[in-house]
Amino acid sequence: MTIRLYDTSARQIRDFSPLTPGCVSIYLCGATVQAAPHIGHIRSGLNFDIMRRWFSYRGYDVTFVRNVTDIDDKIINKSAEQGRPWWSIGYENERAFNDGYDALGCLPPTYEPRATGHVTEMVEMMRGLIERGHAYAADGNVYFDVRSFPGYLELSNQELDNLLQPSGDGETGKRDPRDFAMWKAAKPGEPSWETPWGRGRPGWHLECSAMAHKYLGTAFDIHGGGIDLIFPHHENEIAQAKAFGDDFATYWVHNHWVTMAGEKMSKSLGNSVLVSEMVKAWRPIVLRYYLGTPHYRSTIEYSEEALREAESAFARIEGFVQRVMEKAGGVVEPATEVPPAFAEAMDDDLGVPQALAIVHTTVRQGNSALAADDKDEAVARLAEVRAMLGVLGLDPLAEPWSGGGTERGEDLHGVVDTLVRLVLDQRQSARDRKDWAAADAIRDQLQQSGLVIEDSPSGPRWTLGSR
Numbered sequence: 001m002t003i004r005l006y007d008t009s010a011r012q013i014r015d016f017s018p019l020t021p022g023c024v025s026i027y028l029c030g031a032t033v034q035a036a037p038h039i040g041h042i043r044s045g046l047n048f049d050i051m052r053r054w055f056s057y058r059g060y061d062v063t064f065v066r067n068v069t070d071i072d073d074k075i076i077n078k079s080a081e082q083g084r085p086w087w088s089i090g091y092e093n094e095r096a097f098n099d100g101y102d103a104l105g106c107l108p109p110t111y112e113p114r115a116t117g118h119v120t121e122m123v124e125m126m127r128g129l130i131e132r133g134h135a136y137a138a139d140g141n142v143y144f145d146v147r148s149f150p151g152y153l154e155l156s157n158q159e160l161d162n163l164l165q166p167s168g169d170g171e172t173g174k175r176d177p178r179d180f181a182m183w184k185a186a187k188p189g190e191p192s193w194e195t196p197w198g199r200g201r202p203g204w205h206l207e208c209s210a211m212a213h214k215y216l217g218t219a220f221d222i223h224g225g226g227i228d229l230i231f232p233h234h235e236n237e238i239a240q241a242k243a244f245g246d247d248f249a250t251y252w253v254h255n256h257w258v259t260m261a262g263e264k265m266s267k268s269l270g271n272s273v274l275v276s277e278m279v280k281a282w283r284p285i286v287l288r289y290y291l292g293t294p295h296y297r298s299t300i301e302y303s304e305e306a307l308r309e310a311e312s313a314f315a316r317i318e319g320f321v322q323r324v325m326e327k328a329g330g331v332v333e334p335a336t337e338v339p340p341a342f343a344e345a346m347d348d349d350l351g352v353p354q355a356l357a358i359v360h361t362t363v364r365q366g367n368s369a370l371a372a373d374d375k376d377e378a379v380a381r382l383a384e385v386r387a388m389l390g391v392l393g394l395d396p397l398a399e400p401w402s403g404g405g406t407e408r409g410e411d412l413h414g415v416v417d418t419l420v421r422l423v424l425d426q427r428q429s430a431r432d433r434k435d436w437a438a439a440d441a442i443r444d445q446l447q448q449s450g451l452v453i454e455d456s457p458s459g460p461r462w463t464l465g466s467r
Contacts, residue, residue, distance in 0.1 A: 007251045025222070028045070029066075036274055044255050053393060063111075064107075064110045065110060067112070100275035103275065113211045115202055135182060139185060142183035156230050182206040221251060228257070286310055317360070322461065
């Protein structure tokens with residue numbers, strides 16, 4: 001068994017070999033909390049949640065760090081626009097991100113450090129870089145000297161002489177316009193911290209180098225993030241960390257975007273779809289299926305039609321699960337191992353689309369067994385399906401989808417079930433008297449309210465769909 005991953009730095013798929021046998025260390029660039037998350041933001045967290053689950057299934061002890069950028073230019077600008085404290089905006093949106101991760105079933109990270117909680121580590125890193133001749137202070141700013149680091153731009157495969165990076169607002173004293181700010185001098189009304197070079201605040205890139213060093217040490221296995229972070233963010237992280245003396249990340253893994261009409265989903269373009277709104281219109285487990293089942297390196301083009309297709313596909317899986325449980329007379333536990341073809345697909349650069357094809361093939365085999373009244377075969381196939389869905393975080397019988405939420409939620413489900421049963425009894429009465437028009441009208445009204453009605457040998461059953 002060898003897991004293989006596409007390494008952006010090598011520009012090829014490589015066999016994964018951990019620095020410490022049996023352990024995997026992952027650093028994922030998390031949220032910049034200037035606004036609530038759209039589904040493009042959450043896709044990254046979801047893709048790496050699946051990666052983490054697969055490593056865990058393969059027996060690795062996973063340390064997963066996902067940072068929070070709670071101070072940067074965008075947050076400060078929002079603070080000025082809204083007349084609110086910067087920390088208020090950051091905390092509100094940090095909670096919104098966590099709500100989104102939780103809603104889509106992402107496991108919590110091992111550590112989730114905030115940038116503002118690690119200024120001491122940033123100062124130590126800047127001091128070391130200045131001492132080594134890789135950074136310099138000017139007018140209260142601290143800059144990284146990009147020409148001092150020969151490996152700069154190797155990740156993004158660019159040439160330094162072709163790179164134009166004009167000075168940012170207030171970034172005075174640069175020796176080269178392409179040098180980037182690790183620390184920005186304080187401005188009136190902006191948050192600031194004391195340093196040996198004067199009061200100021202972190203640059204965007206420094207925080208991740210410092211936090212990865214603190215939580216994962218001088219070397220770790222995998223650094224992840226969206227492809228839009230390759231330059232400048234990840235290039236600058238590498239320069240800072242390696243010039244400081246760290247080996248830093250062994251593998252670089254990047255997920256692609258969610259797009260709308262061919263454009264990257266972005267608040268600045270006005271084409272973002274907020275997670276908080278999506279979970280009102282679609283079941284969260286369906287959203288996870290929609291965002292998590294394409295390959296992480298492929299683009300997802302957002303559309304209502306694609307979401308409906310995902311809903312229908314997942315409904316076929318759920319229907320099979322429910323039918324087998326009815327046949328078995330109870331819950332069927334997951335198999336201890338996934339089918340070999342599923343494992344082979346997941347080992348090959350997290351080939352979720354190919355792995356999902358094995359799920360659907362197994363569902364069809366289970367349905368054939370049900371049609372042949374072969375209970376044992378159907379149960380065996382369901383056990384395999386549950387094992388595979390568990391790896392993908394999509395098992396409807398496992399947390400958080402299995403109804404193990406709040407007592408209030410369970411109470412409401414019971415109330416809805418009672419009311420729906422009353423209506424279904426009316427529908428059955430219409431069917432008994434052969435009033436098919438009335439029976440169909442009741443079913444259609446239930447479906448319009450977001451309920452999916454399916455007739456089965458044991459009677460009608462309902463599930464919650466989308467409206």
